[in-house]
């Protein structure tokens with residue numbers, strides 16, 4: 317089966333620095349794939365090459381078998397990529413349900429919005445917050461709302477950049493449960509993440525980046541057991 321996402325020998329240079337070098341990865345439809353690595357490894361840059369925020373210096377991005385390397389970010393979104401970036405972009409003054417409606421109206425006829433909104437509120441466990449302004453929710457709840465807004469676009473691939481940054485351990489665990497629930501419903505998820513406990517909770521397959529290159533790849537237990545992986549994390553004074 318064609319992978320849902322492939323990168324082929326992707327390179328991104330910033331001046332003299334190869335932020336991403338020769339990265340070829342495959343993401344199979346239906347998997348949760350985590351991209352990990354120490355600070356500066358090139359994770360966010362790779363993420364932006366996939367979403368189209370940056371053009372690569374060379375190499376290709378294929379989505380559902382189509383070469384999308386020259387496609388704009390919005391063209392990738394209309395093909396089924398949906399992105400939740402690290403910086404929250406909910407409408408803080410508007411209630412949770414209106415935030416969802418704004419996202420849902422892009423895709424659905426008005427009459428279909430309330431039902432899908434209710435489904436998302438349930439999935440996100442935000443039913444009790446539906447009428448509260450998004451800006452007064454907890455940090456974790458705002459992140460979940462934002463995942464819900466990304467889901468409103470009915471993506472086939474959900475891209476999450478450090479979804480648990482700034483979350484409490486409890487919120488982190490609930491985020492993992494949410495991602496697993498989505499995946500059980502068929503969603504393919506690519507997550508950039510630092511938190512190893514979280515990666516262990518959600519991921520089967522993991523790609524480790526180091527100095528812009530694929531350093532290790534495999535299932536989570538193999539990767540964690542690899543002493544070289546521990547070394548690059550410890551070398552940066554930073555585990556997870």
Ligand code: ADP
Pocket residue numbers: 330333334335353354355356357358359360361362
């Ligand atoms: P990570 O997300 O793994 O921490 P990044 O992709 O943010 O790593 O960064 C990889 C390398 O590329 C770092 O050395 C970083 O300083 C550099 N870098 C990232 N973005 C830019 C940019 N816009 N201009 C110049 N250098 C950049």
Ligand code: MG
Pocket residue numbers: 359360361
């Ligand atoms: Mg980053």
